[in-house]
Amino acid sequence: MFFDNVAHAMGAGGQGAAQGPAGQLGAFLPLILMFAIFYFLLIRPQQKKAKQHKQMLADLKKGDRILTGGGMYGRITALEGDELTVELAEGFSVKVDRGYVAGLANPVRKQENKSK
Incomplete structure (x- = not known):
């Protein structure tokens, strides 16, 4: 039941x-x-x-200032397909794959921050 x-x-x-x-x-x-x-x-x-x-x-083109995925700032001095030659300091260049570029660095914004 x-x-x-x-x-x-x-x-x-x-x-x-x-x-x-x-x-x-x-x-x-x-x-x-x-x-x-x-x-x-x-x-x-x-x-x-x-x-x-x-x-x-x-x-991306020659002369652009970039920020890499590793946090390094530099300027593109040469482009060969997906391989970029980036100048980190005067006379010191490294080769970076295009895919590891995080973005463009804005030098104008840095100058504004220094003047404040």
Whole structure:
């Protein structure tokens, strides 16, 4: 007798058949909204930033001041495909792969900070 009551209490009670496709969509709606929020707040801006970085790497030219991924500042003295020759100090040059350039160094901003 006890098992009949437990089984009845665990049953859906006829609601499962009444929900249909609209009820299933309602169950997935929070997941769909969470994916949309993650896409617009995290994934899309990250893709945009990666695209800008790739374009900056493609636009590097001789004479540009750069910051490497290792934190070294230098000036590009030669370009050979993906290999850059970077002058770190007068008379001291190293070769760096284009992919290890973190960004362009802005010498104007440094001069502004020194004058303050």
